[in-house]
Amino acid sequence: MKKTGTTSNRPQSRDLSILVSNDDGIDAPGLFALVKELKKIGTVTVVAPDKQQSAVGHAITMNYPLRVKNFQKNGKFFGFAVEGTPADAVKLAVRALLKRKPDILVSGINHGANTAISVIYSGTVSAAREGAILGIPSIAVSLTTYGPPDFRYAAKLARKLVKLVAKNQLPQGTLLNVNVPPIPEKEIRGVLVTSQGKAIWADIYDARRDPANKEYFWLTGNLEEADTSHDADQWAVTHKYVSVSPIQYDLTDYPTMGVLKTWGVEKLK
Amino acid sequence: MKKTGTTSNRPQSRDLSILVSNDDGIDAPGLFALVKELKKIGTVTVVAPDKQQSAVGHAITMNYPLRVKNFQKNGKFFGFAVEGTPADAVKLAVRALLKRKPDILVSGINHGANTAISVIYSGTVSAAREGAILGIPSIAVSLTTYGPPDFRYAAKLARKLVKLVAKNQLPQGTLLNVNVPPIPEKEIRGVLVTSQGKAIWADIYDARRDPANKEYFWLTGNLEEADTSHDADQWAVTHKYVSVSPIQYDLTDYPTMGVLKTWGVEKLK
Numbered sequence: 390m391k392k393t394g395t396t397s398n399r400p401q402s403r404d405l406s407i408l409v410s411n412d413d414g415i416d417a418p419g420l421f422a423l424v425k426e427l428k429k430i431g432t433v434t435v436v437a438p439d440k441q442q443s444a445v446g447h448a449i450t451m452n453y454p455l456r457v458k459n460f461q462k463n464g465k466f467f468g469f470a471v472e473g474t475p476a477d478a479v480k481l482a483v484r485a486l487l488k489r490k491p492d493i494l495v496s497g498i499n500h501g502a503n504t505a506i507s508v509i510y511s512g513t514v515s516a517a518r519e520g521a522i523l524g525i526p527s528i529a530v531s532l533t534t535y536g537p538p539d540f541r542y543a544a545k546l547a548r549k550l551v552k553l554v555a556k557n558q559l560p561q562g563t564l565l566n567v568n569v570p571p572i573p574e575k576e577i578r579g580v581l582v583t584s585q586g587k588a589i590w591a592d593i594y595d596a597r598r599d600p601a602n603k604e605y606f607w608l609t610g611n612l613e614e615a616d617t618s619h620d621a622d623q624w625a626v627t628h629k630y631v632s633v634s635p636i637q638y639d640l641t642d643y644p645t646m647g648v649l650k651t652w653g654v655e656k657l658k
Numbered sequence: 659m660k661k662t663g664t665t666s667n668r669p670q671s672r673d674l675s676i677l678v679s680n681d682d683g684i685d686a687p688g689l690f691a692l693v694k695e696l697k698k699i700g701t702v703t704v705v706a707p708d709k710q711q712s713a714v715g716h717a718i719t720m721n722y723p724l725r726v727k728n729f730q731k732n733g734k735f736f737g738f739a740v741e742g743t744p745a746d747a748v749k750l751a752v753r754a755l756l757k758r759k760p761d762i763l764v765s766g767i768n769h770g771a772n773t774a775i776s777v778i779y780s781g782t783v784s785a786a787r788e789g790a791i792l793g794i795p796s797i798a799v800s801l802t803t804y805g806p807p808d809f810r811y812a813a814k815l816a817r818k819l820v821k822l823v824a825k826n827q828l829p830q831g832t833l834l835n836v837n838v839p840p841i842p843e844k845e846i847r848g849v850l851v852t853s854q855g856k857a858i859w860a861d862i863y864d865a866r867r868d869p870a871n872k873e874y875f876w877l878t879g880n881l882e883e884a885d886t887s888h889d890a891d892q893w894a895v896t897h898k899y900v901s902v903s904p905i906q907y908d909l910t911d912y913p914t915m916g917v918l919k920t921w922g923v924e925k926l927k
Contacts, residue, residue: 446745447715447778454866454874476715476779477877485863485875506791509716509907510745522775522858549926557921563911565918580926582918584910589791594754597723605723606754608746620915633923635914638778641853642832645904646889649834649851652826654902657818657849 405431405555408482408491408520412442412475412499412512415460415468419498419532422540426548427495434491435460435468436482438475438512443501447515448474455481475516483523493551494520497530497567498540504533504568504622505586505612508636514566518638521564526554528564533626534571542577543569546631562639568622568632580631586623588615674700674824677751677760677789681711681744681768681781684729684737688767688801691809695817696764703760704729704737705751707744707781712770716784717743724750744785752792762820763789766799766836767809773802773837773891774855774881777905783835787907790833795823797833802895803840811846812838815900831908837891837901849900855892857884 407427411420415437427433439458450473460470469486471478475496483490496516503511513529520527530547532538546569554565566585570577591613594606616623625632649655676696680689684706696702708727719742729739738755740747744765752759765785772780782798789796799816801807815838823834835854839846860882863875885892894901918924 441721444718444720445715446717446784448717449713449715449779449877451713451877452710454868454876455863456872456874480861480877481863481875484861485865506907508909509787509791510718515715518778522778546926550923553921553923553926560911560914560917563914577927580924582915582923584912584915585908587908592749592753594724594750596754599723603725605725606750607723608718608720608749631926633918635911635918636909637911637914638775638909639854639856640777640905640907640909642829642904642906643853645829645832645906646851646853648829649902649904652822654819654822654851655849657815657822657900658846 405493406491407431407433407551408494409433409435410437410475410478410496410516412438412445412516414438414440414442415470419500419538419540422544423495423498423530423547426544427551430548430552434487436471436478436486437468438478439470439472442474442512444510445474445512446510447476447518449476449480450474457481475512476519479516479519491525493555494525494527495530495547495551498543499531500538501531501535502533502568502626503529503531503566504626504632505588505616506590508566508585517564521562522638526559528554528567530567532571533568536571538571542574563635563637566634566636568626570626570629572629576629577631578629580633581625583622583625583632583634584620585634585636586616586621588613588623674762675760676700676702676820677763678702678704679706679744679747679765679785681707681714681785683707683709683711684739688769688807688809691813692764692767692799692816695813696820699817699821703756705740705747705755706737707747708739708741711743711781713779714743714781715779716745716787718745718749719743726750744781745788748785748788760794762824763794763796764799764816764820767812767816768800769807770800770804771802771837771895772798772800772835773895773901774857774885775859777835777854786833790831791907795828797823797836799836801840802837807840811843832904832906835903835905837895839895839898841898845898846900847898849902850894852891852894852901852903853889854903854905855885855890857882857892
């Protein structure tokens with residue numbers, strides 16, 4: 390496969406170059422809706438997993454080869470389908486497929502919320518995080534419903550955010566995690582800058598028997614309703630606000646560094 | 659499978675109960691070395707992936723069933739082998755297999771470094787992070803070599819750290835990421851409390867042809883040597899210190915919340 394340019398219908402060289410990926414797979418309606426809006430403001434290249442990859446976290450493929458296929462839509466080339474994870478798709482796009490680093494990356498639109506602890510498990514967020522690691526201003530966008538989705542408003546909002554991010558400058562190492570409530574545009578109360586909520590999953594492992602009477606477990610459960618703080622992502626979306634959280638990949642808990650020294654950690658050997 | 663107690667040879671009820679997991683798989687020498695040391699100070703239960711799961715990040719299995727097998731070592735029950743990821747193993751242990759929440763979790767000993775950006779991709783760290791999410795004081799331990807490993811000193815140090823963590827109290831949401839240089843104990847200069855280093859991977863995708871002349875990519879590359887800061891994990895291990903980093907799963911970049919408001923993010927709609 391040769392290094393490629395971009396796939397937009399507006400190939401002016403001064404365009405904003407936008408890399409789009411996701412975790413629901415290259416044939417997901419949320420990705421189609423996003424691409425349609427972003428083509429209004431830039432040159433879009435799609436590099437996405439070839440199939441659904443939810444909850445894969447920031448997995449990358451090192452022990453197996455990665456293959457890439459051209460994905461067609463309505464008889465025309467639409468994008469590159471990577472037989473790997475969301476982080477694989479972004480890494481491969483930037484390191485091998487694209488001629489130059491894109492100006493911005495948008496991951497999504499995910500079908501389902503990525504608020505609170507779900508940020509940790511999310512493939513959508515990981516694609517955007519991989520973008521941030523590679524020095525690209527990056528945004529993850531999710532529609533907070535598991536029901537039938539209407540991605541149109543979320544896609545429009547993503548377009549507006551891309552313009553804001555292109556005009557300003559995100560700090561190196563920080564990306565935006567955006568969650569949009571699944572309600573008509575006129576019912577949206579506004580946009581809130583939020584923090585990652587504290588709620589975790591109340592996991593339930595459903596213990597079942599297969600036809601051979603062997604036991605297996607199936608994970609289910611719900612996000613706990615732990616967040617009453619008005620600056621939390623989860624609070625915002627349940628109260629009809631779009632949530633925009635700045636998140637980072639430096640995981641250091643700096644205040645606790647001093648605490649560990651008082652424990653005598655540095656006196657161990 | 660019934661809910662189970664623990665697998666130690668020291669079943670006193672006042673013992674420290676220690677859950678051990680990893681990402682190299684339940685038959686990994688690094689896990690055996692760790693279990694051997696931790697049995698000196700507590701009752702150990704092993705719940706680990708049935709096979710190698712490196713670089714899976716914080717992936718969890720939701721769309722497929724999970725199976726669990728008893729794993730034997732030297733003809734005796736050793737632990738539970740989960741056909742899933744490190745985070746699956748820990749979630750399933752705490753939510754379904756164990757009668758009560760363990761006092762502490764140790765993940766490792768990983769064969770290979772988990773410093774700097776590798777923290778994001780690491781299955782070893784994700785197992786410990788899942789423990790922290792579930793409210794268990796948790797430690798990830800890695801030996802920073804890809805060569806032939808000697809896990810004995812790292813295992814001893816893990817045991818000492820477990821005692822310190824059991825005596826003190828980690829903040830909710832914070833875990834310890836420990837990296838041990840692969841040198842004889844007498845050459846270790848000491849233990850440093852560190853932050854996550856800034857180095858990222860200089861990824862290279864090796865483009866190859868399969869026997870049918872179809873192209874595929876294989877990921878390789880090295881960690882950039884970006885960290886000269888003496889408080890970074892990567893600096894510590896390359897200078898013969900054990901590195902102990904407190905890391906957290908609240909990814910919010912709090913200072914940037916205010917910055918986004920000045921951009922007018924909350925004026926979008």
